[in-house]
Amino acid sequence: MESVHSAARDRADIAGRDDLDVVLRRFYTAAFADPLIGPFFTEIAGTSLEVHLPRITDFWERALFRSAEYQRNAFAxxxxLHSVEPMTAEHxxxxxxxxxxxxxxxxxGPHAERAKAQGERIAVAMLKRLSGGRADTSGDGLGFIPLAAVELRAAA
Structure with a gap:
């Protein structure tokens, strides 16, 4: 267990926009390639990472540091997308x-932990709003798994 803690100490916290750019580029590269959620970006929305990245970086910079101007409607x-292909708890x-x-x-660090918690809150809120409040976010069954990353960390 000590190696896990020392590995965490070796990673710096998210410090600003430059760090967010790296995180978001890596995340969306994986998301675009993911067989389950990738088609929402690549086929349904036809999103370009280079177009999406500055917008989403503004969103996360505002969410974590309150330092960016994000004036868009993140739900719209x-x-x-949901009207074309329903997004489920699994997605x-x-x-x-x-x-x-x-x-x-x-x-x-604290900003990294806040980013993860904020991501979960956003996902739950978005899913509930898209499903008219009918979504199962309990984590039992095939639905939403807010702590699925724990399994990834445990396997590493």
Whole structure:
């Protein structure tokens, strides 16, 4: 267990936009390639990582540091995607799993922990709003798995 703790000490916390850019580029590269959630980005939305990255970096910079101007409606594009292909608890659970794994692989500290917690809160809120409040986010069964990244960390 000591090696896990020393590995965490070797990773710096997320310090600002430059760190967020690296985290988000790595995360979205994995998300775009993921067989479960990738098609939402690549086929349904036709999103380009280079177009998406500055916008989402603004979002996360504002969420973590309150230092960016993010004036967009984060829900609207997800609602549009959901109208074409419904996003389920499984999709959001996979997003959270990849998000945790990416953040943990690069950073450790209060901002990294806040980023993971905020990602979970956003995923739960988005899923509930898209499903009209009917989504199962309990984590039992095939639904939303907010702590799925724990299994990834335990296996590493």
């Amino acid at each position: 594009p997800h609602a549009a 959001f659970g996979r997003w959270v799993q990849l998000w945790h794994a990416t953040v943990d692989g690069l950073h450790a």
